[in-house]
Amino acid sequence: MSDMPKSATSTLGPVRRFSIEPPVSAYADAVARSGGEVVEVGPDTEGLIWTGSPDGLADVLVRTPAVRWVQLPSAGTERYQRAGMFDSDVVYSSAKGAYARPVAEHALALTLAALRFLPDRARATSWGAQRGRSLYGLRVLVIGGGGIAAEYLNLVRPFGCAVTVVRRQPAEVPGAAEVVTQRELFSRLGSADVLVLAAALTDDTRRIIDAAALRRLPAEAVLVNIGRGELVDTEALVAALQAGELAGAGLDVTDPEPLTDGHPLWRTQNTLITPHTADTAAMVEVLLGERIADNVARLVAGRPPVATVDPALGY
Amino acid sequence: MSDMPKSATSTLGPVRRFSIEPPVSAYADAVARSGGEVVEVGPDTEGLIWTGSPDGLADVLVRTPAVRWVQLPSAGTERYQRAGMFDSDVVYSSAKGAYARPVAEHALALTLAALRFLPDRARATSWGAQRGRSLYGLRVLVIGGGGIAAEYLNLVRPFGCAVTVVRRQPAEVPGAAEVVTQRELFSRLGSADVLVLAAALTDDTRRIIDAAALRRLPAEAVLVNIGRGELVDTEALVAALQAGELAGAGLDVTDPEPLTDGHPLWRTQNTLITPHTADTAAMVEVLLGERIADNVARLVAGRPPVATVDPALGY
Numbered sequence: 001m002s003d004m005p006k007s008a009t010s011t012l013g014p015v016r017r018f019s020i021e022p023p024v025s026a027y028a029d030a031v032a033r034s035g036g037e038v039v040e041v042g043p044d045t046e047g048l049i050w051t052g053s054p055d056g057l058a059d060v061l062v063r064t065p066a067v068r069w070v071q072l073p074s075a076g077t078e079r080y081q082r083a084g085m086f087d088s089d090v091v092y093s094s095a096k097g098a099y100a101r102p103v104a105e106h107a108l109a110l111t112l113a114a115l116r117f118l119p120d121r122a123r124a125t126s127w128g129a130q131r132g133r134s135l136y137g138l139r140v141l142v143i144g145g146g147g148i149a150a151e152y153l154n155l156v157r158p159f160g161c162a163v164t165v166v167r168r169q170p171a172e173v174p175g176a177a178e179v180v181t182q183r184e185l186f187s188r189l190g191s192a193d194v195l196v197l198a199a200a201l202t203d204d205t206r207r208i209i210d211a212a213a214l215r216r217l218p219a220e221a222v223l224v225n226i227g228r229g230e231l232v233d234t235e236a237l238v239a240a241l242q243a244g245e246l247a248g249a250g251l252d253v254t255d256p257e258p259l260t261d262g263h264p265l266w267r268t269q270n271t272l273i274t275p276h277t278a279d280t281a282a283m284v285e286v287l288l289g290e291r292i293a294d295n296v297a298r299l300v301a302g303r304p305p306v307a308t309v310d311p312a313l314g315y
Numbered sequence: 316m317s318d319m320p321k322s323a324t325s326t327l328g329p330v331r332r333f334s335i336e337p338p339v340s341a342y343a344d345a346v347a348r349s350g351g352e353v354v355e356v357g358p359d360t361e362g363l364i365w366t367g368s369p370d371g372l373a374d375v376l377v378r379t380p381a382v383r384w385v386q387l388p389s390a391g392t393e394r395y396q397r398a399g400m401f402d403s404d405v406v407y408s409s410a411k412g413a414y415a416r417p418v419a420e421h422a423l424a425l426t427l428a429a430l431r432f433l434p435d436r437a438r439a440t441s442w443g444a445q446r447g448r449s450l451y452g453l454r455v456l457v458i459g460g461g462g463i464a465a466e467y468l469n470l471v472r473p474f475g476c477a478v479t480v481v482r483r484q485p486a487e488v489p490g491a492a493e494v495v496t497q498r499e500l501f502s503r504l505g506s507a508d509v510l511v512l513a514a515a516l517t518d519d520t521r522r523i524i525d526a527a528a529l530r531r532l533p534a535e536a537v538l539v540n541i542g543r544g545e546l547v548d549t550e551a552l553v554a555a556l557q558a559g560e561l562a563g564a565g566l567d568v569t570d571p572e573p574l575t576d577g578h579p580l581w582r583t584q585n586t587l588i589t590p591h592t593a594d595t596a597a598m599v600e601v602l603l604g605e606r607i608a609d610n611v612a613r614l615v616a617g618r619p620p621v622a623t624v625d626p627a628l629g630y
Binding site for chain 2: 105116124125129130135155157272
């Protein structure tokens with residue numbers, strides 16, 4: 001979770017009146033049980049629980065001039081940044097970390113599926129030859145050092161993997177054999193059996209896995225992306241998979257997204273595409289409700305909320 | 316692992332000369348590094364490392380009258396029992412427990428795949444709606460209390476599941492919320508989100524999951540079979556999946572096996588079939604080599620080998 005932007009939150013003070021837009025009863029319950037008052041969207045709104053699409057938020061902000069804090073529904077916030085939202089004095093909290101568990105679980109599901117050629121098997125209509133690699137003892141490279149990466153490391157711990165984490169700033173990551181910065185990524189690709197993309201999308205990480213990076217991966221390696229589709233050069237990924245320069249891929253995010261009908265990725269060998277469902281609406285509602293309850297309790301007491309967006313970083 | 320049949324192993328004494336049939340250099344190395352002597356199949360053979368099919372073993376035994384111990388290559392031994400092998404004074408060791416890790420890993424891969432509708436997604440050629448359940452906190456029912464079950468429980472520990480283990484005899488199983496005998500199975504089916512079959516095939520477990528058992532499972536439940544195909548009534552399973560009375564299935568073993576071309580299971584919704592590849596030959600060679608080295612070291616020293624088959628139980 002990013003550090004608090006100190007200037008904004010120190011002037012935030014207690015926030016007591018919250019609006020939920022669009023209305024979701026589970027979130028109204030979360031506000032109420034944490035001591036917040038639920039009000040209609042309007043001049044009384046001090047805190048806004050926003051679970052609509054990024055496009056609709058600007059209109060709501062025009063109608064809520066007193067708003068000082070906004071809870072966003074997603075962990076990734078690049079679309080809000082692109083729309084210029086973070087340039088105001090309003091404090092934004094993302095859902096960073098709230099969905100770490102189901103997303104890390106999905107990353108593990110895709111990892112095992114790709115290693116064991118389950119996409120190819122799901123399409124088979126006849127008994128076949130043995131294929132597959134076991135995850136035990138493999139070398140895993142994770143790009144991203146946030147909550148999803150931490151939980152993924154927790155889930156793969158029983159497999160005794162040697163895990164390298166690539167993150168913006170070096171820091172201790174429990175379960176990682178080493179933590180390196182992006183500068184050292186290229187030198188680590190050649191010895192990766194599993195590459196997991198769990199980074200935020202920024203100017204530094206856009207297409208971080210390009211044709212050169214894919215060439216550097218061993219042909220037996222598999223790629224898992226539960227971050228953002230634009231972390232990968234999709235055209236280069238298709239070419240690598242078709243040429244057998246990569247053993248398989250599990251993608252919960254794509255570029256473009258949704259992936260268009262007829263796109264070659266739909267039929268690339270040993271590739272599994274899930275429609276951004278690592279965390280489904282049902283999973284999200286429970287976990288976002290818990291996050292809202294936590295943040296509202298903090299704000300009512302005049303304490304800073306968690307997972308505030310750093311305007312300079314954009315996440 | 317089953318208890319030693321005491322009568323047979325107490326008279327076994329040191330075993331020093333081993334034959335490997337068919338010849339596998341990795342297994343000859345394992346015998347040699349544990350202090351055993353590798354000899355041609357014949358009158359000098361005291362211990363036999365057998366990795367052929369069950370059918371060929373009888374012929375080899377005729378040519379090895381001095382054999383006192385046989386290492387079998389599989390954890391399941393029902394085909395050797397059916398052939399009457401266990402009626403002699405020869406001590407048999409199965410590979411029970413040796414492949415627990417990759418098989419438990421495969422069971423987890425199939426569990427996550429079925430819960431998250433990955434078989435359906437692998438067949439899709441278009442973006443789709445969100446579907447899927449998260450494994451965190453679900454209720455898992457495991458039939459079988461051996462090494463695979465133990466390792467599966469180890470792998471799912473981070474998910475905080477409530478696990479019930481069904482086994483022949485009650486015993487403490489680390490990580491299980493409760494351990495019950497087969498008599499109580501039926502009463503536990505109604506509250507299972509995930510049903511994992513990891514039992515040996517015996518007269519007691521054949522078709523242990525029949526039409527009545529499948530009806531008892533919740534419609535949201537998924538079934539994973541990494542034991543033996545005959546643990547399940549396949550016709551009833553197809554019917555349950557087609558009727559939506561079961562959310563999905565992951566099957567590494569089938570009945571018949573290999574599953575015949577055109578069998579309805581190939582196209583049953585959200586069903587993933589892998590061709591008995593939970594442990595591939597490459598994975599097996601490493602792990603069986605370790606088991607052979609362990610057993611040969613024990614036998615040379617006059618100690619009992621591990622995973623001996625109890626003739627009365629047949630596994």
